[in-house]
Amino acid sequence: MDSETSETSKTSEIAPGTPGTSATEPVALGGHRFQTEPAALYRELRREHGAVAPVLLDGDVPAWxxxxxxxxxxxxxxxxxxxxDSDLWSQWPRIPDDWPLLPMIGRKQPSILYTVGERHRERAAMISDALEAVDAYELRSHAEKFADELIDAICAKGETDIVADYAMPLPVRLLATLYGFAEEQGPGLVTALNDMINGRENALAGQRHLATSMARLVADRAARPADDVVSRMLADGSDFTYEEITQDLMVMMAAGHQPTADWIGNSLRLMLTDDRFAASLFGGRHSVAEAMNEVLWEDTPTQNVAGRWASRDTQLGGRRIRAGDLLLLGLQAANSDPQVRVDGSALTGGNSAHFSFGHGEHRCPFPAQEVAEVIARTGIEVILDRLPDLDLAVPADSLTRRPSPWLRGLTELPVRFTPRHALGGSTL
Known part of the structure; x- marks a missing residue:
């Protein structure tokens, strides 16, 4: 059965092994419609299943x-x-060693993602303190410098792909600098992160590259401390092992790079295709902030997150959830819930009650949110300042998204503009 059929067909019982009971068949998470029209699919799922829907991961692994x-x-x-705590998952006996979603749903990974209780709070404090020490003025200065360098490489051409040539490399260059990586390591990190997050055939190889790079950096900073995030985490004074710090840095890099790149790309797409934000293209800085917040509600980069595991039998949204069931966090679906979004056409303005950064004990640390916001906003403002007549080079309805149910970003964003000299007057 193909993904389109499985997303709409009905059956008297859920497929064998699927948690709970339902009158309709679960949706294959990662089907075509998650890429092309997730908003419509979420509405259908809500109408057919209510607030909690049965889904199937790669290999027909059930989840909610x-x-x-x-x-x-x-x-x-x-x-x-x-x-x-992912060790609670009842499905581990059927998960193969080469399952492509292991980087997203790991077992016995000593990272902050799967740590609970007081140990998690200690690790979250270590990460927050290391990021809190990042000077906001210095961060913005680095962001402007890197943004200008990326624009210098394209400004004489009159056209470019904003995603590949700008939004994608900018966050990783900033994060690599903050953490202490050499600049030449940036391209390899981008490829590894994208492969890992997309959850396809290269996911495990991408995870290995990132882990090796991080372990090498941690060992180097342990021997030669510097003024960077890694050195501050090592100097925290807690009893965290090098492996734990390496794992946490992998989480921080993955969570900081791709979602921020997609935040830039999705915001620029909105500004280029929605008349409500036309002022953003003519120096309206307030519109930049409003567009960025609108994206977090309507087109958030992180669509779905894995996950949480039920520690005992319970009820949720009228569903019987069994101990060991996996629950996926539908961030975008929740953001568009008609129970809280009475007027879906209205601008959200400064309302920040979205789930784009998560919620609760495991939400994205506030200093990490601030770093992402500085990088994304600076990147958007710099390109609009440097290329003020930026315009979409293809029909808006031809833009496509990456095939991932987890992160929603553009495959490309082709634009055109009046060719200009690079800063300093040189042509490229």
Whole structure:
């Protein structure tokens, strides 16, 4: 059965092995419609299943997708009942060693993602302190410098792909600098991160490259400390092992790079295709912030997150959830829940009650959110300042998204503009 059929067909029972019971067949998470029209698919899932829908991961592995805003708030706000401890998962006996989603749903990975209780709070504090020490002025200065360099490489051409040539390399260059990587390592890190997050055939290889690079950096900074995030984490004074710090840095890099790149790309797409944000293209800085916030509600880079595991039998959204069931956090579906979004056409303005950074004990640390916001906003403002007549070079309806149910970003964003000299007057 193909993904289109499985997403719409009905059956008297859920497929064998699927948690709970339902009158309709679960959706294959990662089907074509998650890429092309997720908003419509979330509406259908909500109509057919309610606030919690049965889904199937690669290999027909069952899980629940939490669609409701209130239900997601409940799940993320109760770390005891809905634990981050992946060892609780009842499906591990059927998961092969080469399962492509292992980088996203790992077992016995000593990272902050799967740590619970006081140990998690200690690790979160270490990460927050290391990022809190990043000077905001210096960060913005680095962001402007790197953004200008990337624009210098394209400004004389009159056209470019914003995603590949700008939005994608900018965050990783900033994060590599903050962490202490050499600049030439950036391209390899971008490829590894994209492969790992997309959850396809190169996912495990991407994870290995990132792990090796991080372990090497941690060992180097342990021997030769510097003024960077890695050195501050090593100097924290806690009893975390090098492996734990390496794993946490992998999480930080993955969570900081691709979502920030997609935040830039999705925001620029909105500004180029939606008349409400036309002022952004003519120096309207307030519109930049508003567009960025609108994207976090309507087109958030992180669509779905794995996950939480039920520590005991319970009820959620009218569903019977069994101990060991996996619950996926449907961030975008919750953001568009009609129970909280009465007027879906209205601008969200400064309302930041979205789930784009998560919620509860395991939400993205505030200093990490601030770093991402500085990188994304600076990147958008610099390109609009440097290329003020930026325009979409293809029909808006021809833009496509990467085939990932987890992160929603553009495959490319072709634009055109008046060719200009690079800074300093040289032509490239």
């Amino acid at each position: 997708l939490v669609l409701g805003y209130r239900e997601l708030h409940q799940v993320t706000g109760d770390p005891v009942l809905f634990s981050r």
